[in-house]
Every structure is written in C-alpha cells, then in structure tokens.
Amino acid sequence: MKDLKYYLKKAKEEKWAIPQFNFSTIEQLKAIINVSYKLKTPVILGTSEGEASYLGMEEIVSLVKISKNKYKIPLFLNLDHGKNLDLIKKAIFLGYDSVHFDGSSFSLTENIKITRELIKIAHKKNILVEGEIGSIKGESQLSSKKIKILKQDLTSVSDVEKFVKETKVDSLAVSIGNIHGVYKKMPKLDLKLLKDIKKISKNFLVLHGGSGIENKEIKKVIREGIVKINFNTEIRIIWKNSLRKYLKNKNEFKPYKILNLVQNDIEKKLEEKVYLLNSNNKL
Ligand code: 13P
Numbered sequence: 001m002k003d004l005k006y007y008l009k010k011a012k013e014e015k016w017a018i019p020q021f022n023f024s025t026i027e028q029l030k031a032i033i034n035v036s037y038k039l040k041t042p043v044i045l046g047t048s049e050g051e052a053s054y055l056g057m058e059e060i061v062s063l064v065k066i067s068k069n070k071y072k073i074p075l076f077l078n079l080d081h082g083k084n085l086d087l088i089k090k091a092i093f094l095g096y097d098s099v100h101f102d103g104s105s106f107s108l109t110e111n112i113k114i115t116r117e118l119i120k121i122a123h124k125k126n127i128l129v130e131g132e133i134g135s136i137k138g139e140s141q142l143s144s145k146k147i148k149i150l151k152q153d154l155t156s157v158s159d160v161e162k163f164v165k166e167t168k169v170d171s172l173a174v175s176i177g178n179i180h181g182v183y184k185k186m187p188k189l190d191l192k193l194l195k196d197i198k199k200i201s202k203n204f205l206v207l208h209g210g211s212g213i214e215n216k217e218i219k220k221v222i223r224e225g226i227v228k229i230n231f232n233t234e235i236r237i238i239w240k241n242s243l244r245k246y247l248k249n250k251n252e253f254k255p256y257k258i259l260n261l262v263q264n265d266i267e268k269k270l271e272e273k274v275y276l277l278n279s280n281n282k283l
Contacts, residue, residue, distance in 0.1 A: 004076045004097045004128055007042040008204045011227040016278040020044035020078060021270060022232035024051035027259045028239060031266035033067045039271060039280040042074035046230060048081050061094045074283065092121055098128035100173065104135040108159050115167045131167060133159050134175030136208045138183060140232040147183045157196045164201050171204040181233050182212035189217050191224060198225040215276055231273055238269050
C-alpha cells in the first residue's frame, strides 16, 4: 500500500488537500474509516497528546492498522501537537506514520535542534515529521470569546527559510491567521503570507485550525499550496450535540444503537470536508 508521502506529493501536484480528522472515541474513529472507504479518500487520523493518552497509543495503532488492512484504505496516523518528547518518540516507536512537533514555544534555534533530533529518529523508520513555525492560537472548542492574533504569532518567512534549510523537515504547519477552535469572530487568513512562504519552502504545507474557516477560504489556501488541513472542533461539536439529542430518547439503553446514530451524523460532516478538500477518488 502507498505511504503518506506518496499521497502528500500527489495532493501537491494535483492541488487538493488531505484531511486530518482528529478523534478520541471509537464512534469518531469508525466514522473516519467509513468515510475513507466510501469516498476513496486518504485520511490522516490525528491524535493530540490528550486524545492519544485517553484511548491509549498502543490501542490506537492496533485499531488503525487492523482497519487499514481489513478495508484496504490509506489511513495514516499523526501525533498532533506533540510537545512531550517521550510521547513523540513513543509514537515513532509504535508506528505512527507521522509526528507533528510543536516547537512554537521554543526559540528558533531550539526548535531547529529538537526537530532535527526527531527527524533523525523518525526517518530511520520512514516516518514523516511535521514542524511548526509561528504560533497557532486557540483551542479546539466552540467559544463566544474573541481571539486576537499578534504579528509575532504569524509565521516569519525568514524563520521558515532557516528552519527548512537546517532541518529538511517533511511538512510545515503555518500560522497565517488560522486558529484552533470556532470563535465568535474568526480571523482572516493572510494569503499573501502563504504565497511568500510557498516561494521559499518546498515542504508539504499544513493548515491547522480547519474548523470555522469559510469554504471559499479553504479553497483559496489549497490553490496556494496547502496540502493537508486539520479538523477537530467541528467534529467535536457534532459529537456532543448528536449525543445530547439521541440521549433524550428515554427508551433506548443500548450504547451501540445510540452511538451508531452519533457516528452517522459525524460521517455527514466528514463527507462535506472530503468534498471540500477534493480528496475523494484519489486512491
Ligand atoms: P480545529 O479544532 O480548529 O478544527 O483545529 C484542529 C487542528 O488544527 C488540530 O491540530
């Protein structure tokens, strides 16, 4: 079966994007798998450190591996926003397909040093590394608060130049006005900044914070070279709202019946995103 790098290259050449869907429950995982199978799309299954710890990394790796072989679909696992180096190394050791090192709180020099160290370990096992330049604000939640992005949060083009040259990182997460979560007022994306980053970086460019961004903006960033877009909050919102709705049926006690309905609702949302990113029929 083809690896993640193959699909990222294909997406880059053909100008579409691979969705990363985060999950932490079995019905979310099943929804992602079903959509990948149904729409013939490669998908990246994202787990943050918290999401991975909740389900268990070993369990996650086994479940994804079994599903990948059973359905013959390109499912790839990514550790999202890895900050704890032991956990990142564990993901590499267990067989995640890629790891994202979030070095946004470090100085550029330190970020480069750690990213290089991780790449050395990961590449021996054919695992990709996603680096990050700039700071992506917000949390994957629905919030009535406003969020302010400062100039220093945005990706610096000169930092990218140094970072990609010295690390040879596979993918790069950028901060161009994107935030995690769905906030009262969503910031505007800086497409000019994305163009400038694209000019000096041959890496696979990644957009975090896919939830809440207007469809036309998503299409624009794909045209400008983004090849992977992460979604979490919108999946969490559906999960919570659906579960609440179906639990109101006082006569139903079977978890698999209730959760199957939740799963169906999640699938609809994921399908929407797959069509938006145009990653369907790409196997
Ligand atoms: P959203 O929660 O805004 O979709 O962002 C998810 C994400 O970027 C995970 O890394």
